[in-house]
Amino acid sequence: MNMLEIDDLWVHIDGREVLRGINLKIPVGETHILFGKNGSGKTSLLMTIMGFSRYRVVKGRILLHGEDITHLPPFERARRGVGMAFQRPPTIRGLKTLDLLRACAGGGQEILALAQRYDFLPFLDREVNYGFSGGELKRSELMQLLAQDPALVLLDEPESGVDLENLQVVGDIITQLLQKGRRRSHRDKSGLIITHTGFILNYVHADVGYIMLEGRVLCAGNPRELLEDIKKFGYEECIRCRR
Amino acid sequence: MSEVKAKAQESLTKRAPLGPDLNLEDFVREGGEWSYDPDYSQFTPEERGHLLRAGIELTDAEHAGTFLQADAAVVHCQANRPGVELMPLTRALEHHHWLKDLLWTLVPVDADKYTAYAELSPGNGYFIRALPGVKLTEPVEACLYLRTDRFAQPVHNVVIVEPGARLHIITGCTTHPRVRSGLHVGVSEFFVREGGHLTFTMVHNWAEEVHVRPRTAVRVEAGGTYVSHYIMLRPVKTVQTYPTVTLAGPEAVASLNSVIIAHPGSEIDIGGRVLLTAPGTRAEVIARTLTTGGVCISRGHLVGEVPEVKAHLECRGLILAPRGVIYAIPELEGRAAGVDMSHEAAVGRIAQEEVEYLMARGLDEDQAVSTIVRGFLSVQIEGLPPALVAELEQAVQESGKGL
Numbered sequence: 171m172n173m174l175e176i177d178d179l180w181v182h183i184d185g186r187e188v189l190r191g192i193n194l195k196i197p198v199g200e201t202h203i204l205f206g207k208n209g210s211g212k213t214s215l216l217m218t219i220m221g222f223s224r225y226r227v228v229k230g231r232i233l234l235h236g237e238d239i240t241h242l243p244p245f246e247r248a249r250r251g252v253g254m255a256f257q258r259p260p261t262i263r264g265l266k267t268l269d270l271l272r273a274c275a276g277g278g279q280e281i282l283a284l285a286q287r288y289d290f291l292p293f294l295d296r297e298v299n300y301g302f303s304g305g306e307l308k309r310s311e312l313m314q315l316l317a318q319d320p321a322l323v324l325l326d327e328p329e330s331g332v333d334l335e336n337l338q339v340v341g342d343i344i345t346q347l348l349q350k351g352r353r354r355s356h357r358d359k360s361g362l363i364i365t366h367t368g369f370i371l372n373y374v375h376a377d378v379g380y381i382m383l384e385g386r387v388l389c390a391g392n393p394r395e396l397l398e399d400i401k402k403f404g405y406e407e408c409i410r411c412r413r
Numbered sequence: 414m415s416e417v418k419a420k421a422q423e424s425l426t427k428r429a430p431l432g433p434d435l436n437l438e439d440f441v442r443e444g445g446e447w448s449y450d451p452d453y454s455q456f457t458p459e460e461r462g463h464l465l466r467a468g469i470e471l472t473d474a475e476h477a478g479t480f481l482q483a484d485a486a487v488v489h490c491q492a493n494r495p496g497v498e499l500m501p502l503t504r505a506l507e508h509h510h511w512l513k514d515l516l517w518t519l520v521p522v523d524a525d526k527y528t529a530y531a532e533l534s535p536g537n538g539y540f541i542r543a544l545p546g547v548k549l550t551e552p553v554e555a556c557l558y559l560r561t562d563r564f565a566q567p568v569h570n571v572v573i574v575e576p577g578a579r580l581h582i583i584t585g586c587t588t589h590p591r592v593r594s595g596l597h598v599g600v601s602e603f604f605v606r607e608g609g610h611l612t613f614t615m616v617h618n619w620a621e622e623v624h625v626r627p628r629t630a631v632r633v634e635a636g637g638t639y640v641s642h643y644i645m646l647r648p649v650k651t652v653q654t655y656p657t658v659t660l661a662g663p664e665a666v667a668s669l670n671s672v673i674i675a676h677p678g679s680e681i682d683i684g685g686r687v688l689l690t691a692p693g694t695r696a697e698v699i700a701r702t703l704t705t706g707g708v709c710i711s712r713g714h715l716v717g718e719v720p721e722v723k724a725h726l727e728c729r730g731l732i733l734a735p736r737g738v739i740y741a742i743p744e745l746e747g748r749a750a751g752v753d754m755s756h757e758a759a760v761g762r763i764a765q766e767e768v769e770y771l772m773a774r775g776l777d778e779d780q781a782v783s784t785i786v787r788g789f790l791s792v793q794i795e796g797l798p799p800a801l802v803a804e805l806e807q808a809v810q811e812s813g814k815g816l
Contacts, residue, residue: 220773244772260767264788273784274774314774
């Protein structure tokens with residue numbers, strides 16, 4: 171059973187083509203990784219899966235658990251189990267982080283216990299994303315996902331801007347989100363993660379990696395091997411290889 | 414004729430530099446004589462509900478004092494705790510012979526026709542004083558109530574927080590449910606003595622054709638603190654006010670916060686000015702304005718007159734309707750090297766990015782907008798009556814509709 175299935179997805183932003191015929195399948199319990207240069211379309215793909223209105227689907231479809239969600243608004247997708255940690259989330263002045271976490275949980279998760287567990291209590295009284303450091307932003311995003319408890323976890327560069335001290339916490343939360351502590355057959359969560367550094371691979375066993383370029387998926391393979399190739403030969407070699 | 418009255422007489426036609434000009438003769442002074450009401454028995458359930466929406470609970474319980482003036486008549490006035498003096502200004506002038514020398518020392522009587530009018534057509538007002546070292550934990554509740562249509566209500570209020578004292582005043586200004594028009598002129602002179610602390614929460618809940626001209630000035634001495642919250646969520650015809658706070662002694666602090674919704678047909682011109690005249694003084698002026706079709710001019714002016722002062726000004730506006738106007742005018746005036754003053758101003762609509770961010774967390778569009786508006790207008794003031802908190806919430810819900 172696939173958690174996510176994307177068929178021939180073409181997307182425009184303000185009339186500009188940003189995704190060109192993406193095909194992707196993520197089975198339940200698997201985590202897939204997106205590599206690619208800046209501007210290759212990785213974030214656009216995640217934002218499109220989440221349903222942001224700027225990302226206009228001109229062709230193709232997105233299926234979640236077999237249901238076509240291509241034209242659903244973001245909240246309907248969230249309620250069906252899609253959750254995303256943003257790379258650069260907006261600031262919402264006046265709204266306390268605790269109140270947002272409660273809204274995310276919808277009464278389902280015990281927020282204070284979660285915050286206690288991940289050393290997030292000092293941030294609960296602060297305005298959402300206001301004055302947060304890079305690492306604090308990531309932790310805040312991941313705490314929101316923990317509260318939401320999504321089936322499909324979309325992470326946009328969860329390690330960027332995170333200092334060494336916070337990396338372990340970020341890794342622990344992602345492990346929790348993706349149920350990596352369970353046997354594979356017992357997992358019912360899936361993930362799609364954008365990473366530049368590959369740090370995340372130290373914490374999460376990823377099943378498949380993709381390299382994106384100019385709005386297309388160039389190739390797929392073992393994520394660690396892909397990362398090694400990128401480190402050794404750079405993305406240019408991927409392009410040549412593909413040609 | 415006294416010098417003050419002579420100055421007032423000369424200024425009775427003096428137009429205010431800001432705000433639409435009003436003809437004082439369009440309003441009446443007849444009527445408005447209501448009897449004293451020790452147990453609030455003359456108020457109908459309808460009136461009680463309306464007063465509650467302005468934060469007025471009509472009870473002496475849990476209040477350090479209560480004052481209610483309907484039109485020109487003081488109908489209830491009672492100090493409930495030792496260490497607080499509360500009386501109509503006319504009685505206070507008889508009681509404290511020194512008081513007359515304080516009047517018009519902060520607000521010039523000849524500032525404009527409205528201050529002159531308040532002097533020449535006095536309509537009472539309140540006198541509230543916290544005695545030295547008295548720290549009142551419960552608020553004093555004061556209400557200025559327009560109960561007669563087209564009535565002109567000029568009042569003169571004096572508040573004195575003596576050295577080391579602490580006082581919170583919640584003032585609710587509102588109209589009878591059936592009153593549509595009127596004029597409220599409120600002259601307020603507040604004195605915060607050394608180490609004193611005054612929190613002044615003012616809720617305006619007027620009617621569609623009411624004009625409001627508060628004239629407020631505050632003097633804060635060394636180590637004193639003045640915190641003001643101004644909340645106006647309901648329709649009004651025009652409001653023009655520009656309170657001025659003078660931080661006169663070292664380490665004095667002022668914090669001016671306002672939350673305003675400008676409805677269609679409302680024209681609101683509200684400012685806040687702080688003069689930092691002593692070293693170590695600090696000030697913050699934060700204005701949050703939201704328009705659903707009305708006009709709101711949001712002014713702020715910080716004047717740093719000596720070195721080693723710090724102040725910040727923040728004007729933020731949300732436009733929720735195509736014809737709404739918010740005009741933010743932040744001004745910083747440094748008059749000495751070593752002042753540290755800053756401002757930020759932002760006016761716009763709700764960012765779609767923010768709405769969709771919350772939608773990605775499972776909130777539908779209406780919930781997302783309400784959440785953002787609620788955050789924008791977030792008012793965290795201790796001691797607010799639950800009914801007023803509910804009123805704030807309702808205003809937030811209504812503001813988010815129709816976007």
